[in-house]
Amino acid sequence: MDEILKAVLKRVRPSEAERKRLKKVANMLIERVNSTCDMLNVPARAMLVGSGARSTWLRSERDIDIFILFPEDLPREELEKKGLAVARKVAGKKGKERFAEHPYVTAKFGGFEIDLVPCYDVADAGKIKSAVDRTPHHNRYISERLTPELADEVLLLKQFMLGAGIYGAELKLQGFSGYLCELLILYHRSFKEAISAASKWTPSTIVDLEGSYPDQAEVRALFEGQPLIVIDPVDANRNAAAAVSMQNFATFVRACQDFMRKSNMRFFFPRRVKLLSKRGVEKILRLRGTRLFCIVFKSPDIVPDLLYPQLRKTERALVAGLERVGFEVLRSDVWANAKSIILLELTIAELPKVQVHLGPPIKVDVGDFVRKHLKSKRKFAGPFMDSSGRLAFEVERRQTDARQALERALVERTAFGRHVAEALAKGHEVYEGKGVVKLCGDRKIGEFISEYLTRCLPWYR
Amino acid sequence: MDEILKAVLKRVRPSEAERKRLKKVANMLIERVNSTCDMLNVPARAMLVGSGARSTWLRSERDIDIFILFPEDLPREELEKKGLAVARKVAGKKGKERFAEHPYVTAKFGGFEIDLVPCYDVADAGKIKSAVDRTPHHNRYISERLTPELADEVLLLKQFMLGAGIYGAELKLQGFSGYLCELLILYHRSFKEAISAASKWTPSTIVDLEGSYPDQAEVRALFEGQPLIVIDPVDANRNAAAAVSMQNFATFVRACQDFMRKSNMRFFFPRRVKLLSKRGVEKILRLRGTRLFCIVFKSPDIVPDLLYPQLRKTERALVAGLERVGFEVLRSDVWANAKSIILLELTIAELPKVQVHLGPPIKVDVGDFVRKHLKSKRKFAGPFMDSSGRLAFEVERRQTDARQALERALVERTAFGRHVAEALAKGHEVYEGKGVVKLCGDRKIGEFISEYLTRCLPWYR
Helix, strand or coil: CHHHHHHHHHHHCCCHHHHHHHHHHHHHHHHHHHHHHHHHCCCCEEEEECHHHHCCCCCCCCEEEEEEEEECCCCHHHHHHHHHHHHHHHHHHHCEEEECCCEEEEEEECCEEEEEEEEEECCCHHHCCCHHHHHHHHHHHHHHHCCHHHHHHHHHHHHHHHHCCCECCCCCCCCECHHHHHHHHHHHCCHHHHHHHHCCCCCCEEECCCCCCCCHHHHHHHCCCCCEEEEECCEEEEECCCCCCHHHHHHHHHHHHHHHHCCCHHHCCCCCCCCCCHHHHHHHHHHHCCEEEEEEEECCCCCHHHHHHHHHHHHHHHHHHHHHCCCCEEEEEEEECCEEEEEEEECCCECCCEEEEECCCCCCCCHHHHHHHHCCCCEEEEEEECCCCCEEEEEECCCCEHHHHHHHHHHHCCCCCHHHHHHHHHCCEEEEHHHHHHHHHCHHHHHHHHHHHCCCCHHHC | CHHHHHHHHHHHCCCHHHHHHHHHHHHHHHHHHHHHHHHHCCCCEEEEECHHHHCCCCCCCCEEEEEEEEECCCCHHHHHHHHHHHHHHHHHHHCEEEECCCEEEEEEECCEEEEEEEEEECCCHHHCCCHHHHHHHHHHHHHHHCCHHHHHHHHHHHHHHHHCCCECCCCCCCCECHHHHHHHHHHHCCHHHHHHHHCCCCCCEEECCCCCCCCHHHHHHHCCCCCEEEEECCEEEEECCCCCCHHHHHHHHHHHHHHHHCCCHHHCCCCCCCCCCHHHHHHHHHHHCCEEEEEEEECCCCCHHHHHHHHHHHHHHHHHHHHHCCCCEEEEEEEECCEEEEEEEECCCECCCEEEEECCCCCCCCHHHHHHHHCCCCEEEEEEECCCCCEEEEEECCCCEHHHHHHHHHHHCCCCCHHHHHHHHHCCEEEEHHHHHHHHHCHHHHHHHHHHHCCCCHHHC
């Protein structure tokens, strides 16, 4: 295993020259921010944060995050105005304004992706005014503790996460952040120890570096339902692993188990998903024998961190709606760039006309239930008692085909994400079965469909 | 309501002449039994039991039950031999031998169905040697307590049960016995009171005439899972309502609720089930849109009380087997005379080729599960994690059509009733969809299919 880790490190650790280059660009930006602050008479100072500040960046990551720290007592409005002014000036014409909780500016610069993020310099990380204010605290906590040797272990863990497809805390992915990888290495002291420990994790595992909680039951109650609980050392009320979905948690644990059993470069550098040809897609769809629907619409103009949760919420609402009326969904997924796609694959897409309606249990007087159905023209049989003693009617099913049910749900749009509902209302297309192949003309969509149809944990590809 | 009950009683209560006639025939039989015993030097005495002994027989019931009571100390073998000899001699050539726990003899005589049943005259009903020995105790208990006025109330309750299709404790029906009706009237003192009380029943209702149990929890534990518990006054360890199925219990409660709301002759004398024409059956099948299977085979040579439980067990095994592999059963039923039928109506009878196989939960090492599926030629996709964190494979389904799955289950015959399994092995036919219409040439089968397709509580017909 050591051989493998050595080889991995060689591939993913930036060279000294690369590291110097990043530092040089970062320092130049810091100086520019500071001098711009002086020039504009803004009481703020720049700080390099993130993996760039801690030598935990992978060669494939080319990000420089500069935070612009303002005094705590400045009104929020002023922070936003002044922060943006400084960032714009530093970024120049290449700068693009973005919005998270505050506005911030991104730019490409010297081959790096630059983020210039105004924030408050809050003394107590438990009393921050917005999520970005926590970042300087994270930076100090990690920088003070992470030796160069540990930084290499972080690189291994990050690349392992990347290989498993679970690196990144953004809501599109719901995976492990770089900061989370750093905390796990600080706790377990090496990549191997971290992997070994994680191979035994079960849902609601707790990692508490600073021993903030004597009582595990309290932690579980506080972070109920979260598969991994890593107490943020700078704020014990926060789970640094809150973004990690159950699916990605399980993927990581499984990857660790499999890697412990038989370590292999494939875990860090998996094969890419094979792009299926149109004929290939058609063939697999025919073999599967399911009914596949792709609902395609123009993406609403919101950031991925807002869009993906809404797409998933809409996906869940559609799946629940279809299953409620008897159409079983085998699997589903969402995808977005300029277009958004909600994919639904149905096991059962056609149902007979007859459907059972069960009445209330025996205690309840069912006069109304009986009267309503007895006179219905939709009645096939009943009332009669089923074997559990419940009153039953057999009545006509309204939707015998899933397409009807789907179209209806897309009109009603109950429990959809708000912006997604609006975008769907403006217009959408439903591709079905072989018709889905038409979508694969767009290479990115083709990749999404290919990945969906051949889904596999990356290290098994 | 009183008007209705009066009218019902007029129709169902035998005239004085009819009652005299029954007594006369019964007395003659008793004398014949006794004199035959004397002649054959058999130490036994006859006793009229059942509804004939208590004037609780409906005009439509023409049964005379004569029990031949032997001393307790006679060996069982001798009882069977001598009892049979006496019964045969009394019945003459018309007599037919039957088997329950003992052999007994039936015959038609003077327009009545006669049962001549040898049994032991056991002093303590709690220490009987076979179930028939309890009957003389029942007879004494009821005869001593039932006034002529109460007997009329019993007639009303019996006819109400008959109308609701739940009169009779035989295992084909799983309903309410005549004795049970008598106990309910002894407890509630009138038909109206009994109906009113039963309209409020919920499952595991207890009726304890003799107050044998101070603790209801004890009774519930003793007769767990039985919807109605009527402590047998002659043997507190027995539930006189043990035969009543949940379905029939619920039917009775519902009938009482509905009758209390709006009483009507229809409850006692419901319309008959309309016999559907072949075209009618075909039309309803087409409208329902389900897939109906009838498995038809020669009935094994066992009494209905053995056959029906076995048919139901087989039905349950088939339903469970089909549902386990994904084919949803809407409703099913069994029927028998010379032929036996197991009817299965499927909502879902076709499934796609792809099927999800879920692995064990996260804690378990799944090396074998993964290896087995990874190399399988039947694999479509996987391994991957589902949203609940379980490992999943998508593999090829073996049976995509319910007919295949059914034929396979009929070959394997797992958890079938023994005699039914043997009979099926000897030969069977599976009728499907419209093909079922061919069966309706047999009027009795036609009635079964018609009742199934238009199933309805009798008083709603």
